[in-house]
């Protein structure tokens with residue numbers, strides 16, 4: 001209800017206020033940092049870092065979009081410009097019709113931000129105290145605060161944690177606490193920077209489920225920065241990839257996998273050492289005793305492959321390894337990717353970090 005009231009007042013805000021129109025507009029935006037680097041005793045050199053370079057994109061109201069790229073690509077700089085923390089050195093930027101750099105305070109009422117690696121919660125205070133402070137800081141009407149708090153506590157399972165000091169919370173609990181804090185003032189857009197980093201599989205699933213519901217029920221626009229392609233796969237209809245501050249790809253995740261010819265890896269443990277598994281839909285890239293690594297296209301489901309192996313081979317265990325974003329982008333643009341020199345026969349399996357256990361194979365199988 002609160003949103004409808006505010007939307008009504010937005011009619012004059014241009015496209016940012018129009019339902020279905022561009023809610024976030026980034027038009028040839030650039031950000032150049034002047035960096036001073038010491039080159040010797042009493043000597044320094046000025047260097048210009050172009051963190052964002054003629055970047056253009058739009059996000060429609062209610063869209064959930066993945067915003068990805070390798071380290072140093074310019075993602076955080078973009079988000080900081082979208083919140084008004086940084087001012088662009090060129091181009092035009094609007095969020096809900098508002099110029100973030102000029103009207104940061106007005107915009108703050110309409111956006112929420114979650115940084116996975118930093119908390120906005122008060123470290124030494126019980127969780128509920130941070131929420132009470134947010135209530136006052138944002139001047140949230142009492143009824144709306146209570147309604148949003150109840151909803152977040154229920155859906156994010158925070159009931160038993162409200163009286164616990166933030167420093168005693170686990171990473172997953174703290175992350176859920178942070179997400180709730182960002183939503184108490186009912187923002188229309190949520191920027192999430194690595195919201196699932198370091199979380200276990202169950203916590204990741206909870207966070208993703210909550211975000212899905214938030215988007216479906218409230219129509220919250222979400223811009224999601226992550227290194228976990230599963231976040232994108234499960235949440236976003238579209239992905240934008242930047243590198244060196246420039247847009248490199250915009251479209252569905254499947255298209256990114258196709259463009260990067262990325263592959264997932266199925267790690268199969270057999271009862272005993274056997275010749276390489278022969279299947280038309282996958283190729284064995286490594287064999288070590290009874291363990292075999294099979295590469296298959298990342299855009300495809302692992303389920304049929306797993307079923308066929310289980311049918312024909314003495315299977316003990318298996319896990320699915322996801323390609324990592326750096327490797328996908330490196331393949332796409334022909335750059336040597338991380339770990340490219342490490343040789344497994346037929347090409348190194350990508351993204352060992354993205355490994356999921358056999359119990360999580362279902363997560364890997366969703367496509």
Ligand SMILES: Nc1ncnc2c1ncn2[C@@H]1O[C@H](COP(=O)(O)OP(=O)(O)OP(=O)(O)O)[C@@H](O)[C@H]1O
Pocket residue numbers: 033034035049050051069070071072073074075076077078
């Ligand atoms: N305040 C700053 N002063 C100078 N250079 C900066 C500043 N902030 C960012 N940069 C530079 O701008 C570039 C983009 O950085 P940014 O933090 O936006 O990348 P990122 O995509 O968020 O990376 P990561 O995934 O590692 O967080 C990098 O070269 C970085 O060193």
